[in-house]
Amino acid sequence: MEIQLYNVTKRFGEVTANDGITLDIRQGEVLALLGENGAGKSTLMKMLFGLYPPDEGSILVNNRETIIDSPQKAMSLGIGMVFQQFNLVPALSVLDNLLLAYPTPPFWTFRGLFGETGSHRKVLTYLEELMPGLDPSTLVRDLSVGQRQLLELVKVLNLDAKVLILDEPTSVLPPQEAERLWGLIRRLGESGRSVILITHKMQDVMACAHRVVVMRAGKLVQTLSREECSEASLVRLMMGDSNQRSSIDVTPRDVFSGKPPRVSIRKLNARQGVQSIENIDLDIRPGEILGIAGVSGNGQHLLADSLVGLAPLSQGEVIIDGIVLHSAARAPKTSEQVAYIPEQPAVNAVASDLSLTTNVALSHFRQLRFFPAWEPEIEQTREIIRQYQVRPDSPSLPAGQLSGGNLQKLVVGRELQGRRDLIVAAYPTMGLDAGAAHDIYQALFAKAHDGAAVLWISEDLDDLMAYAHRIAVLQGGQISGMFDPRECDRLDIGRAMTGEHQSATAGPTAINAEPHTRAAS
Numbered sequence: 001m002e003i004q005l006y007n008v009t010k011r012f013g014e015v016t017a018n019d020g021i022t023l024d025i026r027q028g029e030v031l032a033l034l035g036e037n038g039a040g041k042s043t044l045m046k047m048l049f050g051l052y053p054p055d056e057g058s059i060l061v062n063n064r065e066t067i068i069d070s071p072q073k074a075m076s077l078g079i080g081m082v083f084q085q086f087n088l089v090p091a092l093s094v095l096d097n098l099l100l101a102y103p104t105p106p107f108w109t110f111r112g113l114f115g116e117t118g119s120h121r122k123v124l125t126y127l128e129e130l131m132p133g134l135d136p137s138t139l140v141r142d143l144s145v146g147q148r149q150l151l152e153l154v155k156v157l158n159l160d161a162k163v164l165i166l167d168e169p170t171s172v173l174p175p176q177e178a179e180r181l182w183g184l185i186r187r188l189g190e191s192g193r194s195v196i197l198i199t200h201k202m203q204d205v206m207a208c209a210h211r212v213v214v215m216r217a218g219k220l221v222q223t224l225s226r227e228e229c230s231e232a233s234l235v236r237l238m239m240g241d242s243n244q245r246s247s248i249d250v251t252p253r254d255v256f257s258g259k260p261p262r263v264s265i266r267k268l269n270a271r272q273g274v275q276s277i278e279n280i281d282l283d284i285r286p287g288e289i290l291g292i293a294g295v296s297g298n299g300q301h302l303l304a305d306s307l308v309g310l311a312p313l314s315q316g317e318v319i320i321d322g323i324v325l326h327s328a329a330r331a332p333k334t335s336e337q338v339a340y341i342p343e344q345p346a347v348n349a350v351a352s353d354l355s356l357t358t359n360v361a362l363s364h365f366r367q368l369r370f371f372p373a374w375e376p377e378i379e380q381t382r383e384i385i386r387q388y389q390v391r392p393d394s395p396s397l398p399a400g401q402l403s404g405g406n407l408q409k410l411v412v413g414r415e416l417q418g419r420r421d422l423i424v425a426a427y428p429t430m431g432l433d434a435g436a437a438h439d440i441y442q443a444l445f446a447k448a449h450d451g452a453a454v455l456w457i458s459e460d461l462d463d464l465m466a467y468a469h470r471i472a473v474l475q476g477g478q479i480s481g482m483f484d485p486r487e488c489d490r491l492d493i494g495r496a497m498t499g500e501h502q503s504a505t506a507g508p509t510a511i512n513a514e515p516h517t518r519a520a521s
């Protein structure tokens with residue numbers, strides 16, 4: 001199947017998201033669509049998937065002008081799309097979610113009528129390829145973010161799409177799952193399907209793209225073959241002249257070594273569904289950046305929720321400056337001492353129908369008056385917009401109208417306002433282009449300079465090794481190793497991630513200092 005987009009333009013009010021784009025998508029090719037946050041990549045693909053009508057221009061499918069006015073129409077033509085946000089039913093099993101998404105399920109596919117029929121196996125074929133070993137009766141709410149992402153992809157593959165649009169498919173995947181996905185994408189291309197890969201990651205491009213299209217500010221700036229690409233040239237094309245950035249500073253170790261811990265986590269135990277964490281014992285000093293590495297689904301989510309007061313503890317305490325903030329004896333409660341940048345902020349951290357200003361104000365809603373004075377809130381939002389270069393730059397815009405990356409920047413800006421003693425950041429740069437990721441690291445580490453303790457959950461080992469002072473590995477809900485990035489390599493950490501490494505280079509208890517503890521009054 002061949003597709004041509006001809007002179008396609010899309011406007012949202014004053015924003016021109018796509019400006020006269022002409023692009024062809026050839027049969028059997030993997031086309032990478034690259035661009036900064038807000039460049040217009042998702043909008044272009046949403047038009048191809050029938051979610052938005054173009055304001056100008058036309059779409060040709062196999063050389064015939066075609067109106068694609070709904071996703072159903074797109075799917076009937078053989079075009080499928082996997083979004084950054086998931087569309088799954090958490091209370092249902094993996095198999096039930098796959099059956100629900102099956103186009104017009106014949107009656108014999110339903111569970112219970114004929115048991116595990118051949119049709120069941122059909123919906124499970126890609127699942128077995130992408131997630132070998134996953135039990136199809138697992139409830140979706142017990143899957144990690146990465147597994148949910150792959151399940152979304154399996155749903156679309158089951159529709160037998162000829163053209164597949166994947167929006168940032170590897171942003172939540174650990175390295176080995178990303179590699180499995182690259183392999184599948186290459187095979188899909190070889191089998192004559194076309195894959196459009198919206199991405200910020202050069203690794204994705206180098207691993208499987210045949211051609212690369214670079215967009216900037218709504219315009220298509222260049223199309224290149226993979227052989228013509230280098231990382232430097234792509235970054236230059238994506239960012240134009242705006243890629244001049246200073247280097248990232250982290251607090252020198254001697255600033256905090258010898259100081260008492262700002263945050264002490266003592267024998268933390270919690271359970272939620274099938275996720276659990278056990279006996280987590282960590283100290284973080286003021287200014288220190290403690291990285292948490294691990295394959296997603298090993299308790300990261302629950303650890304973060306327990307530290308910020310969103311999940312009840314079954315045992316243990318979280319202590320800040322010697323005062324108990326959370327303990328098993330109390331109901332969980334959030335605190336303004338603690339900032340939280342959760343994974344998937346679009347789902348977990350904003351109300352998409354409310355304005356940027358209201359979303360920023362919600363972070364300190366306990367201080368708002370019954371009739372809030374909005375002018376300072378608008379001013380604060382403007383400041384975040386300026387500092388993090390959020391686009392469009394209108395405080396009154398509903399948050400749902402920001403692109404995924406811009407929304408992420410807004411949430412990070414909101415959470416890092418004011419004094420914070422503990423910052424829990426889960427994948428804070430996921431889905432961000434290189435420039436935005438740089439700005440976020442700089443802002444996060446500046447907070448550490450000001451004395452905050454930072455607990456930074458990431459799957460990007462290169463970034464953790466470059467910036468974290470220590471790296472704890474979470475495996476099966478427990479700390480399986482504690483590493484000094486100056487004295488270990490990726491393999492040591494990788495072994496701890498898979499449970500091979502049992503005796504850490506330095507055990508957590510050896511590194512932790514005894515906190516001075518007193519109960520909160």
Ligand SMILES: Nc1ncnc2c1ncn2[C@@H]1O[C@H](COP(=O)(O)OP(=O)(O)OP(=O)(O)O)[C@@H](O)[C@H]1O
Binds near residue numbers: 035392402406
């Ligand atoms: N539904 C909408 N209403 C108003 N503006 C929108 C809407 N969707 C997108 N935009 C705007 O269009 C521009 C392009 O957004 P788009 O989501 O296509 O960018 P993107 O390149 O996919 O970004 P990201 O990498 O951050 O996902 C942005 O300025 C965005 O705010």
